[in-house]
Amino acid sequence: MTSDNPALPGARRLRADRARQVADVLRRQVLGGAYTAGPLPHEDVLAEEFGASRNTVREALDLLRGEGLVRRVPGSGTIVVADKVPHGLNRLQGLAETLHEHGEVVNEVRALGPVRAPGPVARRLGLPDGSEVVYVERLRRLNGLPLSLDLTYLAPDIGAGLDAADLAHTDVFRLIEEAAGQPLGGADITLEAVSADAHSATVLEVPRGAALLMLERLTTLADGRPVDLEYVRFRGDRITMQGRLLRDTP
Incomplete structure (x- = not known):
């Protein structure tokens, strides 16, 4: 392991590097539920476990406190105060199915209706430029707390009956399969970090500029037809993406 001995040249930078390394491992333990039954181990114990100085461990805990995952309680030590729910990336499922x-x-429908598709959206859905699509905007809450803001463009025949559906309690994926008369086949996804704009910040109840996880997903039916293009902004402090990747044998 990298030493964080303050006598070494560049020690301040090295200790910060080590603090991030310790925080990365501790974060996974915290989110994995390792300390739900009690406080985190004492700083001396963590220092021994990680082969780091107590100052480095203290800086690592400060990073986790800054993320809102833990806090220090006088007389009790450092305790877990926040949790993130795992969102699997192995299977194509709606949010309610996943969580x-x-x-x-529960979904709060903020907008629903036909709109003229922007050119790039129409082309992603295999439609002529100028086509109408059905646009749905939903605030999605988990146990009453804001979790994601979903902007969805649906092929017109697929989205036509959504105004009569129970969108508050039903995943769109299930409604798509009912409308299409066939199952979904797959999806292409892109996941990246974005900053919360003023509108997203207000709806998701986060500070403007807060880190969000943006999931772009183009979903196709079993026959390969693209029918659903979504832009989903997740609160980065309430969700973690998980999956298992397999390496293909050449």
């Missing part, structure tokens, strides 16, 4: 073990997902 059913973690509570109730």
Whole structure:
């Protein structure tokens, strides 16, 4: 391991590097539920476990406190105060399906109706430029707390009956399959970090500029037809993306 001995040249930078390394491992333990039954181990114990100085461990805990995951309680030590729900990337599922073990997902429909598709959206959905699509904007809450803001463009025949559907309690994926008469086949996704704009910050109840996870997803039916293009902004402090990747044998 990298030493954080303050006598070494560049020690201040090295200790900060080590603090991030310690914080990365501790973060996964915290989010994995390792310390839900009690406080984190004492700084001396963590220093021994990580082969780091107590100052480095203290800086690592400061990073986690800055993220809102833990806080120091006088007389009790450092305790976990926040949790993130895991969102799997292995299967194509709606949010309620994915998070059913973690509570109730309720959707607040903020907009629903036909719109003229922007050119790039129409082309992604295999439609002529100028085509109408059905636009849906939903605030999605998990156990009453804002989790994501979903902007969805649907092929017109697929989205035509959504105004009569129970969008508050039903995943769009299920409604798509009912309308299409066939199952979904797959999706192409892109995941990146974005800053919360003024509108997203207000809706998701986060500070403007807060880190969000943006998921762009183009979903196709089993026959390969693209029917659903989504831009989903997740609160970065309430969700973590998880999956298992397999390396293909050449």
